[in-house]
Amino acid sequence: MKLLQFNISELFTKQRFFGALVLMLFAIHTTQGQAIFSNPITGTNPNTANPYTAGQTVSPNITVSGIGRGSGITGTNTNNRYNATGWNSGTLSNTKYFEFTLTPSSGYLIKFASFEYTAQASGSGPTSFSFRSSLDGYATNIGAANATGTTISLAAAAYQNITAPITFRLYAWGASAAGGTFSINDFTFNGIITTACTQPTVTSFLPTSAPINTLIKINGSGFMNGSGTSAVLFNGVPATSFTIISNTLIEAVVPVGSTTGAVSITTNNCTGTSPVFTVLRSTCTMLYSDIFISELYDADRGDGGIIELYNGTGATVNLSQYAVLRYGTAGDPVPSYTINLSGNLASGSLYLIRIGNDAPICTFTQNIAYSTGFNADDGFELVKNGNVIDAVNAPDNTGYTMIRRNDVVAPNSVYVPGEWNSSSTESCDDIGIHNYMVSNTTSITTQPIVRTLCEGQSATFSVAMNNPTGVTYQWKLLNSAGAWVNVTNSAPYSGATTAVLTINNVPIGFNGNQYYCFVTTSSCQEHSYAATVKVVPKPTTMGIYYN
Structure with a gap:
């Protein structure tokens, strides 16, 4: 210039x-x-x-x-x-x-x-x-x-x-x-x-909601076999497995750790996102011991960023005793700056800290702003009265989103990568909309698993609870229309409202059927993982004739 x-x-x-x-x-x-x-x-x-x-x-x-x-x-x-x-x-x-x-x-x-x-x-x-x-x-x-x-x-x-x-x-x-x-x-x-790339599109799911381990059908366009379609993610979590049936149909298994949100599909390095897919998880009221860092966002260009905090304690928290420390490199002995918090944060509410001087790309209502930005490899600590109560380390790149999983115990004074769903591409989608009052904790200790058997044999699916007192059970079947319907105690089923579902004399037509157990306790409505029955047809026998 x-x-x-x-x-x-x-x-x-x-x-x-x-x-x-x-x-x-x-x-x-x-x-x-x-x-x-x-x-x-x-x-x-x-x-x-x-x-x-x-x-x-x-x-x-x-x-x-x-x-x-x-x-x-x-x-x-x-x-x-x-x-x-x-x-x-x-x-x-x-x-x-x-x-x-x-x-x-x-x-x-x-x-x-x-x-x-x-x-x-x-x-x-x-x-x-x-x-x-x-x-x-x-x-x-x-x-x-x-x-x-x-x-x-x-x-x-x-x-x-x-x-x-x-x-x-x-x-x-x-x-x-x-x-x-x-x-x-x-x-x-x-x-x-x-x-330029052409984003794959998703038009519908079958079913539209499902528990973990369900094989679902994803309808749309722009899907490609081989190395073309390289990733299917459920709200940022990779599918357990997926198969490209055609350029308009993918079959994918809902992964452990996934939550309700968009399904993203990447074809030829171009990613398209879907409407919201609902992951059926446990809805148990869970209170957290203190406020914690729920999301970290960094813009790819410039110095813009967002730190999101959540209060799930069940009571309003006075923030004057809290501060966020930022370290230029995770593990540094001294923070590069300190952001002192102020005001009161109601239970179930979020506190958004805008970082940097650049105009924000995302639309949100900030609670406080701090002019100095952050980037790759940074470390962050949430402290209360000078004591570290929560921590997170940024990835080794700029332009990222880190969202706290809502099936983990928080806060945690030691950074654990597995507690976070991280993306190397920044996204505004979840800023300011988290609801951690509904947690994904579960009292189901044993999940149903896939059963493979010969035609005419019997199959059982079971769940176990850490405390079975006062528990009710209802097994569900995914029908051909993509709806979860109640299993009833009529042939070939028994135990439809118990912890163990039995399918007697399984017909070949049941091959591929998917089941899960809906469990109700005094404080929770829980969905077990889904499980599939795989039926192998009976071998064909031929008569032997002698002259």
Whole structure:
């Protein structure tokens, strides 16, 4: 950029200079991406071209317009900058702007990071500025543009995965005279251009709700055999197993540890998410000993992040005795900063801490903000009166989401990775919506398992409870319509309302049937794991005849 200068005499040694330079270049690379469209704007009277394209640098797989101007302003001769007059409207005018259009080539998309520019205005030039885009018809400001130039973040979700032409405009107004000038001296759009992919889609499930270990049918499109479809996740937890039946049907087993939420499917490194699938789990009222960290979110670009805390104690908690400590690297002896909490947190409520100065990508209501961001490998501790009560360590990458499983005991002063569902891609979906008052703890100590037998034999499925007193049982069958129906004590079934279900003289038509036990206790409604009966047909016998 033209205004980026170094005064080497201000640096104490050459070593410090090069160290500072390396750190600066690293920061630019990691927070802003690479330049995909730029122009230093040099030469004699660039304003004579509209748009001006000479000297621009453009990454492969996109086309650009150059820098142009609206019909309400007039180019004026000045070397080495794109200059114009006519900015003397009292408010923003729809015809007075500089503009830039970027178009990804077919099969490619743009993930923007930022827009940088340097500029200057004459003494009678414009005093108000606004940077906007065609995505919303130039209705809202992006960042805070000014007369001398700045870096404007384009890391928001709206400016990611752009597959169609997008135009950005820099509006200016408020000049005290018609001859007042404003110019762009140079500019750079930073981001990434990558191959576009077609997301697989999910249209329905059969059944729409199921306990763990159920084999379900996922209907949709964009599924591929072989290495094409590489992952099926239930709310972030990989399926126990899955089979691609066709490009419109997947059969997958609901995994242990999964919870109600979207099912995501990845085909050719492109991930699509489904409507909500309900995992039938235990609904037991469980109170926690103290507040704890329930989610950690880090934006891939910039310094934005969110720390989410949850109170499931059954009582309102005064937060003045709590603080969150952040360590630059997990395991460091001293935290890099401390966030002191304040206010009262009602039971069943969340406390959201916004981290960093960048505009948040996610929509949420913050309880407190802290300006310094965090990133990969950080350590976090929740302390009460100076004592650590909960801990979590960030993964070795930026742009992640970590959600506390609601079938674990919390808080925990020692970080245990297995207590968290972690994703290397940041997601806003669960921020501020967790409900840990319904836990997934269970008093079922023995789960039913798959039974494989020959046609005509008997099969049993059983559950065991840690305290069977006052327990009622009801076995369920998944019928061909995808509904869970009660098993009744009629042939070939017995024990339909006991801990042991027996299927007598199992017919071949029962092959693939799935069952689970719905258990009711004084404080819980519990769903056992599902189990399948696999029936092998009787061998065929042939008569032997003798002459």
